[in-house]
Amino acid sequence: MNLQLAVGPRREDGFHNLVNVFHAVSLFDEITVREARPRRGRPDSGVVAGLTAGGDLGSHLARVPLNSSNLAAGAAALLAKETGRGAPVEIHLAKSIPVAGGMAGGSADAAAALVACDRLWGTGLSRAELLRLAAELGSDVAFPLVGGTAVGLGRGELLTPMDSPGRYRWVFALSPHGLSTGAVFAEYDRLRPDAPEPEPSAPLREALAAGDARALGAALANDLQEAALSLLPELGRTLEAGRAAGALGALVSGSGPTCAFLVGGGSEDRETVSGREAAVVAALEASGLCEQIVSADGDVPGTVFV
Ligand code: C5P
Secondary structure, three states, rough: OOOEEEEEEEEOOOOOEHHHHEEOOOOEEEEEEOOOOOOOOOOOOEEEEEEEEEEOOOOHHHHHOOOOOHHHHHHHHHHHHHHHOOOEEEEEOOOOOOOOOOOOHHHHHHHHHHHHHHHHOOOOOHHHHHHHHHHOOOOOOOOHHEEEEEEEEEEEEEEEEEEEOOOOOEEEOOOOOOOOOOHHHHHHHHHHHOOOOOOOOOHHHHHHHHOOOOHHHHHHHEOHHHHHHHHOOOOHHHHHHHHHOOOOOEEEEOOEEEEEEEEEEEEEEEEHHHHHHHHHHHHHHHOOOOEEEEEEEOEOOOOOOO
């Protein structure tokens, strides 16, 4: 998810300069990559011979593209092209991260597929080379390789880790609807034709360094939120339901429509945090606006090989 997403004007290449403070939370997809079974007599359809998805994500699962447009398949294809390796593979995505939800789930899958194919094929790329390929795949693919809390500049891919000793508890409201990242950026351009260059937030940096949950809640900011709400107005009611129930901060994650609620952490005691969490979850359930409500901790490490 993002703690700050400041968006500049549209660039010549169609992208936007960002100050994107990424925060890795404990919602994980599990990616399995294995050598494809030989398929005699059938032409090979490229390096990805099969792509399947599973998991308990309700209607979200139906949104996972099971073809070459899936970023995980793109990651395998790019690695094969760059290294000249690439025995055909089958990829399975066990999903827990919302799909088309603004949580960079597809990007996390791509990062994991890169790492897994690198191991399987023995390409042995350096970390710097993997990060370069990740950035080529998408603006948010490098961050899952790094994890923790990091600020991304440029398109979001130029990463620097941030000083963030605290651990926080989050509640996420999954929407029954999906939002396209490109469509939300286009709506942002329409609403903010004169957007200034994005600036890092000093209050956010200070709140993270101090491990102060209340200050962190007050510093959360997402320039794409207005555009996401313009496309899906009910998100405003979702955010309000969580705020009214005592969340320390509430915002749309990335390009949405997943909404994130900070319910505590840092130096706060466990009971305070779990009491707030229960109240926010109950209010979101009662709102009838959410497809699913999940809790997670942040920050956590990025892609791990198991
Ligand atoms: O890089 P990625 O493929 O994730 O971007 C998806 C879309 O989001 C882009 O096609 C573009 O419309 C928008 N985007 C942007 N500026 C960024 C990152 C993404 O406009 N920095």
